[in-house]
Amino acid sequence: MHELAITQSMLDLVLKQAEEAEAEKVGKINLVLGEMTGVVGRCVQFYFDFLSKGTPAEGAVLNFKVIPTTAKCQNCHKEFELGEFDWTCPHCQSNNIEITGGKELFVESIEVD
Amino acid sequence: MEIKVVKNILGANDQIAGKNRQLFDSNQVFVVNVMASPGAGKTSVIMETIKRLKGKTRVGVVEGDISSSLDAEAIGKEDVPVVQINTGGECHLDASMTASALGDVPLNDIDLLLIENVGNLVCPAEFRIGEDIRILIASTPEGDDKPFKYPLMFHEADVVLINKIDLLPYLKFDVNAFTQAIRGINQKVKIFPVSCTTGEGIEEWVSWLLGRMGKK
Numbered sequence: 001m002h003e004l005a006i007t008q009s010m011l012d013l014v015l016k017q018a019e020e021a022e023a024e025k026v027g028k029i030n031l032v033l034g035e036m037t038g039v040v041g042r043c044v045q046f047y048f049d050f051l052s053k054g055t056p057a058e059g060a061v062l063n064f065k066v067i068p069t070t071a072k073c074q075n076c077h078k079e080f081e082l083g084e085f086d087w088t089c090p091h092c093q094s095n096n097i098e099i100t101g102g103k104e105l106f107v108e109s110i111e112v113d
Numbered sequence: 114m115e116i117k118v119v120k121n122i123l124g125a126n127d128q129i130a131g132k133n134r135q136l137f138d139s140n141q142v143f144v145v146n147v148m149a150s151p152g153a154g155k156t157s158v159i160m161e162t163i164k165r166l167k168g169k170t171r172v173g174v175v176e177g178d179i180s181s182s183l184d185a186e187a188i189g190k191e192d193v194p195v196v197q198i199n200t201g202g203e204c205h206l207d208a209s210m211t212a213s214a215l216g217d218v219p220l221n222d223i224d225l226l227l228i229e230n231v232g233n234l235v236c237p238a239e240f241r242i243g244e245d246i247r248i249l250i251a252s253t254p255e256g257d258d259k260p261f262k263y264p265l266m267f268h269e270a271d272v273v274l275i276n277k278i279d280l281l282p283y284l285k286f287d288v289n290a291f292t293q294a295i296r297g298i299n300q301k302v303k304i305f306p307v308s309c310t311t312g313e314g315i316e317e318w319v320s321w322l323l324g325r326m327g328k329k
Contacts, residue, residue: 002205002236010122021116031122036265038235069264071298085261087297095297099268105239107118 003043006105010044011051014110018056023112026057030109036069036102060110069102126240129208133215133243140220142173143326144228146244148266151232153252154276156184157309159227163191165319166225170326173223175214177206177231184229194219205236208243225326234263245329248272253280257291260298267295272303274318279308 010031018026033039041064052058069082075094082102088095121127137144149155156176163172174195176185185197196217198210211228218226228244230237249270251259254277260267267273273295275288292304303321307314 002239005203005205005207005236006122006239009125012125013118013120013122017116017118017120021114023114023116036268037239038263038265074300082264082298085258087261087294095293096300097297098300099298103265103268105123106121109115109117109119111115113114 003039004047006039007044007047008051010107011048011055011057013107014057014060015055017107017110018112021112024056025113026060026110027113028061028063028111029057029107030063030065030111032065032067032104032106032108034067034069034102034104036099037105039105041066065108067101067104070100071097072100073097123239123241126208129212130241130243133208133212134245136215136220137226137243137245141329142220142223142226143329144226144242144244144246145322146228146230146237146242146247147250148230148234148237148247148270149232149250149252150234150255153232153250153255154309155229155232155250156187158250158274158276158307159229160188160191161307161309161312161315162227162319162322163188163193165315166323169323170224171222172225172227173218173220175211175218175226175228177210177229179204179231194223200231204231204233205240206230206242207240211242225322234259234266238263238266238269246271246325248274250274250276251291252276253278253284253286257286257288257294260291260294264298267302268298270295270299270302272305272318272321274314275304275306277308277310278306278313279311 073089074096076092078091177198182197188195305318
């Protein structure tokens with residue numbers, strides 16, 4: 001459900017960037033979504049199609065780059081992808097870990113005409 | 114033509130949250146964002162916290178709900194200023210909704226503002242509202258697997274209150290496993306097992322809160 005607010009913010013940001021570049025049409029939006037944010041691309045697309053109607057971004061292709069949740073072990077300093085139900089280091093079994101990726105939620109670039 | 118953007122989608126929200134924070138700071142008000150799933154005991158924790166803070170610090174409350182003012186009415190009985198925000202369908206409070214309620218909060222006359230977020234373990238984690246700390250109330254009937262299902266929320270929390278511990282004899286809830294799972298992705302978190310029914314653990318939470326407020 002947070003996708004509605006997130007999509008509106010994303011669209012506002014994209015339209016501002018497009019306006020600054022004096023673009024008439026946004027053809028593609030490259031988004032980076034961390035897995036941990038729980039943002040569902042399908043929902044973003046649904047809201048985007050609705051919210052972008054009548055704006056220069058109408059019909060733009062949304063491209064999602066999904067970043068897995070990763071962590072760095074504070075004991076052996078190795079990086080690894082976080083399992084679904086196991087949050088210990090697969091190398092040394094320490095549970096002293098720090099999240100290093102998966103919280104991303106940004107617009108990487110847009111393609112405009 | 115490709116334009117590099119690399120901008121946080123929620124940057125606009127974070128900016129407004131920053132303004133809220135400045136307003137809170139200039140009034141020397143400590144702000145707690147209270148998050149939980151529906152029915153975990155947000156309102157009960159707020160009421161127990163208010164009761165124990167009487168005479169120690171001046172409290173105000175902002176109640177965020179999709180609809181109704183039931184919680185605000187309950188808290189109003191504790192004789193503290195309370196402002197209701199109805200989000201009208203939005204599943205979380207954001208910084209601008211919070212800002213719009215602040216005009217009705219007597220910031221000059223309070224030291225602590227407890228903001229009850231909409232009951233939800235997903236969306237509130239994304240939206241800063243200008244708070245000093247974020248607390249998450251997780252109740253034992255919800256099950257001890259919740260950190261694995263809602264990792265962002267547990268990662269973002271400064272404090273987790275494990276509520277309804279008086280029900281532990283009737284539930285398969287492993288407090289140790291739950292605590293370990295949270296610490297797995299959040300080393301700095303403070304965890305307090307509490308019961309709003311028996312009052313167990315509330316004193317520890319409240320005295321920690323007072324200590325934390327003193328550091329601001």
